[in-house]
Amino acid sequence: MNTKRTFFFRVALILLLVIIAALMFIIGRGHTVYFDNKAIEYNGQSIETPYKIEVTVKDERVAKLYDGERGMTDTMGQSFSMIVEITQEKGGDPVAHAVSLALPYSMDGIILNIPAMMAGLPADAYLTEFIPTPDTETEDEDVVTDEFATDEFSI
Amino acid sequence: MSEKKKKQRVSPAEVLRNNTVPLMFIVICAICIPLSGFSPSYLFNEIVTRIGRNTFLILSLLIPIMAGMGLNFGMTLGAMAGEIGLILVCDWQIVGIPAMVLAVIISLPIAVLLGWFCGTILNMAKGREMITSYIMSFFMNGIYQLVVLYMMGSIIPIRHSNIKLPRGYGIRNTVSLLRMRQKLDKLIPLKIFGADIPVMTFIIIALLCFFIIWFRKTKLGQDMRAVGQDMEVAKDAGINVERTRIISIVISTILADIGMVIYLQNMGNFATYSSHSQIGMFCIAALLVGGASVDRASIGNVFLGVTLFHMMFIVAPAAGAKITGDSMIGEYFRVFASYAVITIALVMYETKKRRARSATGQQLALEQQREQEAA
Numbered sequence: 146m147n148t149k150r151t152f153f154f155r156v157a158l159i160l161l162l163v164i165i166a167a168l169m170f171i172i173g174r175g176h177t178v179y180f181d182n183k184a185i186e187y188n189g190q191s192i193e194t195p196y197k198i199e200v201t202v203k204d205e206r207v208a209k210l211y212d213g214e215r216g217m218t219d220t221m222g223q224s225f226s227m228i229v230e231i232t233q234e235k236g237g238d239p240v241a242h243a244v245s246l247a248l249p250y251s252m253d254g255i256i257l258n259i260p261a262m263m264a265g266l267p268a269d270a271y272l273t274e275f276i277p278t279p280d281t282e283t284e285d286e287d288v289v290t291d292e293f294a295t296d297e298f299s300i
Numbered sequence: 301m302s303e304k305k306k307k308q309r310v311s312p313a314e315v316l317r318n319n320t321v322p323l324m325f326i327v328i329c330a331i332c333i334p335l336s337g338f339s340p341s342y343l344f345n346e347i348v349t350r351i352g353r354n355t356f357l358i359l360s361l362l363i364p365i366m367a368g369m370g371l372n373f374g375m376t377l378g379a380m381a382g383e384i385g386l387i388l389v390c391d392w393q394i395v396g397i398p399a400m401v402l403a404v405i406i407s408l409p410i411a412v413l414l415g416w417f418c419g420t421i422l423n424m425a426k427g428r429e430m431i432t433s434y435i436m437s438f439f440m441n442g443i444y445q446l447v448v449l450y451m452m453g454s455i456i457p458i459r460h461s462n463i464k465l466p467r468g469y470g471i472r473n474t475v476s477l478l479r480m481r482q483k484l485d486k487l488i489p490l491k492i493f494g495a496d497i498p499v500m501t502f503i504i505i506a507l508l509c510f511f512i513i514w515f516r517k518t519k520l521g522q523d524m525r526a527v528g529q530d531m532e533v534a535k536d537a538g539i540n541v542e543r544t545r546i547i548s549i550v551i552s553t554i555l556a557d558i559g560m561v562i563y564l565q566n567m568g569n570f571a572t573y574s575s576h577s578q579i580g581m582f583c584i585a586a587l588l589v590g591g592a593s594v595d596r597a598s599i600g601n602v603f604l605g606v607t608l609f610h611m612m613f614i615v616a617p618a619a620g621a622k623i624t625g626d627s628m629i630g631e632y633f634r635v636f637a638s639y640a641v642i643t644i645a646l647v648m649y650e651t652k653k654r655r656a657r658s659a660t661g662q663q664l665a666l667e668q669q670r671e672q673e674a675a
Contacts, residue, residue, distance in 0.1 A: 166405045173389075173398025175479055219479060221395050253393050253460075285467045290445055290573040 172222050176248050179217045179256045179275055182210035187270040192260045197232040199239065200259070210259070223248050229259060246272075321645055322591045325608040328637070329615065336618035343614065345495035350610040351603070352485060352498035353566040355505045358583045358602045360555030362512055364429075365597045366521070367548035368528030371584045374418040374433035374549065378556025379576035380444045381410035385557075386564060387448070387471055387572070391458050395479035397487065400561050407557050414440065415553030419546030426531070430594070434580075441577055448572060471572050481568030501562060508555070509599050524548055528595070585609060585638035588645040595649070612637060 180200050185192045200208040200216060202225075208216025225248050230239040242263065248255055254275025261271035316323065333343070357375070364372040385407030389399045418436060425432040452458050453469030465472055485498035515521045523544045526534040535541050560579065564570045587597060589612075590605025613634050620630020 162405050162408070166402055169394065169398035169402040169405070170392070173394040173396055173402060175393045175395030175399075219395070221398070286465055286472055288449060288465070288470065288573065289473050289571075290449075 171250075174222065174250055176220050176225075176252065177217055177254045177275065178220055178225060178248070179215055179254065180208045180210060181215050181256055181258045182260065183213055183215075183258060185258055185261045185266075185270065187261065187266055190266075192264045192266070194260050195231045195233045196235050196237065197239075198259050199230040199232075201228040201230070202226070220248070223250060229263065231259075231263065319591055320648065321589055321641055322604060322608060324644075325589050325612060325641075329608060329611045332612065332615040332619035335622050336615040337622070338615065338618065341494050343611070344493055346614045347607060347611060348495050348497060349485075349566070350613075351606050352501040352505070353563050354583065354586065354606050354610065355602060356501075356508060356562050357556060357559035357579065358587050358606055359505070359508050359512065359599070360552050360559050361583060361587055362597055362599070362602070363515070363524070363548045363555075364552045365592070365595065366516065366528055367524040367545055368531070368595065369422060369545060369548060370430040370594045371587070372433055372549065372552050373430060373437055373580045373584065374415075374422070375552060375556035375583065376437035376576050376580040377414040377418055377440050378411045378553035379560040379579045380440060381407040381414060381553070382557040382560030382564070383570065383572070383576055384410060384444075384447070386477065386561060386570070387452065387458075387463065387475055388456075390475055390477065391460050391463050393460075396483045397480070399480045400484060400565055403561050404558050407561075408554065411553045411557035412550055415550035416546060418553065419549035422549060423542045423545055437577075437580060444576070445573060473572055474569055475572055476569045477564055478568055480565050482566055484562065484565050498566070501566075504562070512599060520544070520547065581642070582609075582638060585641050588641050593645065593649050593652075609638070609641075 180198070182194050182198045184194050194212045196211070198208070198210045199206060200210070200218075202218050202220070207218040207227075210216050224245065226243070226245045228241055228243050230241045232239040244262070246257075246268075249272075252274045254277070256273045256275050258271040258273075310318075357379075360375055360378065361372055364370065382403065385403035385405075386399075388406055389403045392402075394402050418433060421436060422429045422432055447456075449470045451469075452471050453464045458464045458469075458471070463471055463475060482498075484500050484504075486496065488499035488503075490497040490499050516525070523534070523539045524547075526537065526539055527541050527544050531541050534544075560576065563579075564575070586605040586609040587601060588605065589609040590601035590603070592598070592601035592605065616634040616637070617627045617630030620633055621627035623629070
């Protein structure tokens, strides 16, 4: 009886850990979101850029973009909320929009084309994956496996 | 009654002898602090940060001491497990506190396995646990290097080039933990005298302290103390000595694993191939500086040790630079001091043990002589 109970508790503990791990996988996924203020052509429709776009995430302004510029922020989790302030013309009044969207789990870096998104185009028009330029390192890094290293990392 | 009081009274020389190492460090710090020229607020900030960073790791040493296994140099194994967990979560792009939790969960089975292995080996080397665990940490470092340097990227999938070596397999010398840096420390923000207090880390440390206090009172904790006092007597009392010793090492390895994750989240990056190798040495040195010995250590020793040892670490380079004009002297001094303190503590422990043994022998001889005379 006692052995059975111990076994049950062990299985329950392992199960609990697996569930927590799965949860951490989902809520802890980090993404880098890039914001573009660039003109775009989509199905013959051309979207022009406004004079200025300001992006605020969690009460912090993360990007101020003029024509052709790109900004970025790091985020955690699959849902992303931001406030986009658009100033159409120089000297004009900015108009704020609250935007929420789901980020694809598989993408580390996500590019959001803000003018296309605000124009109401579908996700495939304004959301693309950021693919970093391939590694150009030709020389290998010398691996230091010194067991007696006394640098700052060791203490 | 007066006899009892006489026995309880400890001479100043005895107090000095029992606290040589902490007193030595208090003197070193008292000399070095004014020489270093650091402001009290800077020192306070640094000490608070280092207490938060190191205490959990040092606390992981207490349970094997309780079980009479001495200072567990094998805690390095737990640190290695924690690092493997962190490498994997970094590659999976998990960030913040979830990354820490996931790293701990992933590394948990590795830590348990390594702890069990370490405990089993130490059971084969009873009475020589410290040197065995020390050498075992070198052996396990080789296995760690095999896994991290050759298997990660080739057998264990690693996708990101900022972690992977340019040759396509193996992990770079430094892994960045920038996206989880001080996330735990700053979860509950609090500033006192301009210093950031890592409230959440302190809460976790406090929970571990309560766990250790509670654990000492449990059946297993009592068994460990019995095993630590006398293995033969414990065996006769029906305690499974070998199993109890293995459990103590497994718990220590798991705590070292969690401690390493907490330590590295504070640092924000780690040297893949050397971070763990010195951690055991510095934690043990800090514990000994706090007045602990091979067979006796308390939570108070941990806090006193981490404060004194790291105070010396902070002020020694600057004081060395002031005295000699070369900051490297101070750097060497602090490394030399940490090895020296372990040596002194071990020598003192052996001397004390021999002295006690010889006193018991003399007492026995005296009693035999008296009996013979009476007869």
